[in-house]
Amino acid sequence: MPKDFINLLADLEEEEVIKLTKERLEAGDEALAILEDSRKAMEVVGDRFAGGQYFIPELVYSGELLKQITELVKPHLVQSDDTNYLGTVVIGTVAGDIHDIGLNIVEFMLNVNGFEVHNLGVDVPIEKFVEKMKETSAPVLGLSGFLTLAFDAMKDTVEALEVAGIRGKMKIMIGGGQMDDEVMKYAKADAYGKDAMAAVLLAKKWISGN
Amino acid sequence: MEEKWDGLSWQEKREERFKRWLSPDVKFSTHQAEKLYKERLTRFIKAIKMEKPDRVPVQIPAGSFPAHYAGVTLRTLMYDYDALKKAWLKFIHDFDMDLYDSPALIFPGRVYELLDYKLYKWPGHGLPSDISMHQFVEDEYMKADEYDAFIKDPFDFSLRYFAPRAWGTLAPFSTMTRFTSALGLPFQLLSLCTNPDFQPVFQAFREASQELAKWQAVVNECSQLAKEAGCPSSAGGMALAPFDTFADMFRGTRGIAMDMYRQPDKLLEALEIITPQSIESAVAGADYAGCPMVFIPLHKGADNFMSKEQYQKFYWPTFRKLLMSLINEGCVPIMVADGSYNERLEIIKDLPRASVVWIFEQTDMTKAKKILGDTACIGGNVTAAQLYTNTPQAIKEYCRQLIEVCGKGGGYLLSLGSSVDRCNPKNLQAIIEAAKEYGVYK
Numbered sequence: 001m002p003k004d005f006i007n008l009l010a011d012l013e014e015e016e017v018i019k020l021t022k023e024r025l026e027a028g029d030e031a032l033a034i035l036e037d038s039r040k041a042m043e044v045v046g047d048r049f050a051g052g053q054y055f056i057p058e059l060v061y062s063g064e065l066l067k068q069i070t071e072l073v074k075p076h077l078v079q080s081d082d083t084n085y086l087g088t089v090v091i092g093t094v095a096g097d098i099h100d101i102g103l104n105i106v107e108f109m110l111n112v113n114g115f116e117v118h119n120l121g122v123d124v125p126i127e128k129f130v131e132k133m134k135e136t137s138a139p140v141l142g143l144s145g146f147l148t149l150a151f152d153a154m155k156d157t158v159e160a161l162e163v164a165g166i167r168g169k170m171k172i173m174i175g176g177g178q179m180d181d182e183v184m185k186y187a188k189a190d191a192y193g194k195d196a197m198a199a200v201l202l203a204k205k206w207i208s209g210n
Numbered sequence: 211m212e213e214k215w216d217g218l219s220w221q222e223k224r225e226e227r228f229k230r231w232l233s234p235d236v237k238f239s240t241h242q243a244e245k246l247y248k249e250r251l252t253r254f255i256k257a258i259k260m261e262k263p264d265r266v267p268v269q270i271p272a273g274s275f276p277a278h279y280a281g282v283t284l285r286t287l288m289y290d291y292d293a294l295k296k297a298w299l300k301f302i303h304d305f306d307m308d309l310y311d312s313p314a315l316i317f318p319g320r321v322y323e324l325l326d327y328k329l330y331k332w333p334g335h336g337l338p339s340d341i342s343m344h345q346f347v348e349d350e351y352m353k354a355d356e357y358d359a360f361i362k363d364p365f366d367f368s369l370r371y372f373a374p375r376a377w378g379t380l381a382p383f384s385t386m387t388r389f390t391s392a393l394g395l396p397f398q399l400l401s402l403c404t405n406p407d408f409q410p411v412f413q414a415f416r417e418a419s420q421e422l423a424k425w426q427a428v429v430n431e432c433s434q435l436a437k438e439a440g441c442p443s444s445a446g447g448m449a450l451a452p453f454d455t456f457a458d459m460f461r462g463t464r465g466i467a468m469d470m471y472r473q474p475d476k477l478l479e480a481l482e483i484i485t486p487q488s489i490e491s492a493v494a495g496a497d498y499a500g501c502p503m504v505f506i507p508l509h510k511g512a513d514n515f516m517s518k519e520q521y522q523k524f525y526w527p528t529f530r531k532l533l534m535s536l537i538n539e540g541c542v543p544i545m546v547a548d549g550s551y552n553e554r555l556e557i558i559k560d561l562p563r564a565s566v567v568w569i570f571e572q573t574d575m576t577k578a579k580k581i582l583g584d585t586a587c588i589g590g591n592v593t594a595a596q597l598y599t600n601t602p603q604a605i606k607e608y609c610r611q612l613i614e615v616c617g618k619g620g621g622y623l624l625s626l627g628s629s630v631d632r633c634n635p636k637n638l639q640a641i642i643e644a645a646k647e648y649g650v651y652k
Contacts, residue, residue: 101463
């Protein structure tokens, strides 16, 4: 049964997977086991996205299904879900830019690949990045931006981290719309990722060294 | 007249429109200006028709660059129309391009404020005052369960559902009943006029229309002066791909993704319904401006947004219908494809030869030339990131390579992949130099 569940969710069969979730709960299946299966299914979704079978509609839809399942399961949770994360990544769209489609995909992909993600949202003031990096001591920061005005906002953010004296404690990746390697150098970041999978690989490389 | 028009082929209709574009209703300032105007436009028209012009035409989308170039903020241009005129004319004067954008792209901030426009944030209105762009605010301005309302009566949907959400000042429109009775129409309109809730709407309309008129006068004056000086404008009609209308404006990224799975048939039906309306408004724009170009920015059909199958099911059929109708009216659709369109090239080549222009941002230009080279004029690809970070020499060299690959045989326009808000002005001059130096056809 659990294998069916994973496939149904990964294949985005809404009706059936919701029905099965209810059946499992009624049959006394542990809430945590259902969540663990959901996580595995989302991993499959992530793999399919990275492999070019799934695109934005599938990520959005799977996220919606996961939300429904979590809502159903929540009342049955007796112990907290203390996942072992690979590490922490802070991400956000830089000041002045309000685009979040790519940002949310990166969050999704980092999540399903086992990272704890702090998504600061869009139009994030420089100070908020500095504060969050101090608070979490996250080893990786992802700066997102869609517009050309993000070039300078990224640079300013990196420089503020330098001034705060914590730049050396983290690796910074940039990505989004008009970014490229040249912008990465301009903004004094450590790497540019051309898509969400690149963000995952960079985070893995920097955090686990592989 | 109309009967004669209907009997023309699309090429004949287009020739008529080209003729009108080539002979604008202005008095050229000098004989040289007139010569320049015709030379520039002929160069561009030949590229569209995939013939060999004297050299590769060059065009730089203005974006908000004229503000930066004039040393003022975008906000200044949006609120001070004299500054807009000054900055625009300076940009047009200093950059020797073959086609010019209209200052109408810089919308009047006061008008949007008076109508409480929700779809944009702009400098000093939801964004810092010194910021160089306005930005689109994505939201579900149409709810998931409103497809039936749209399908039943798109105008009613716009009036009573979309407009009150998009324009805060129009909020009272959501309380109206539908206009259904022909005989009762005057009374229904009169009852709006006597309804106290609608008084602020009329007041805002009054003020906004006066403000809009001031802005329009300046925009028209700029366009007129530009033409008199020999600078053809690319401003004609505008349209969105039907899918983008829903994905950008009505439902947003999340909403449209859910619809593709939960109610694909309703979505497809709605796309069919909006297509003829988009066509009509685009052709009207081209008629009004005396320019056959129809600008179509492309967003959510890019490679990484949806699969090829989804593109073929949801995006291309109604988009192609839109393009074919515009072509058959003698208009020239010019698409700016954001992101990458590599996986779409084989699909989009299914159009009459030399009928449209494709401007690409990050698409592989060698591949684009290979696949579309016999079909359509292409251009674009100098990216904003390059313009921001590279030297004029590097930009010029990149353009040389682009011309070498894409210019072969004609059907090529040297242009940017997107507009740029600011960069070293010499980088833009380098593009123009490249066209003149490397783009000459022998």
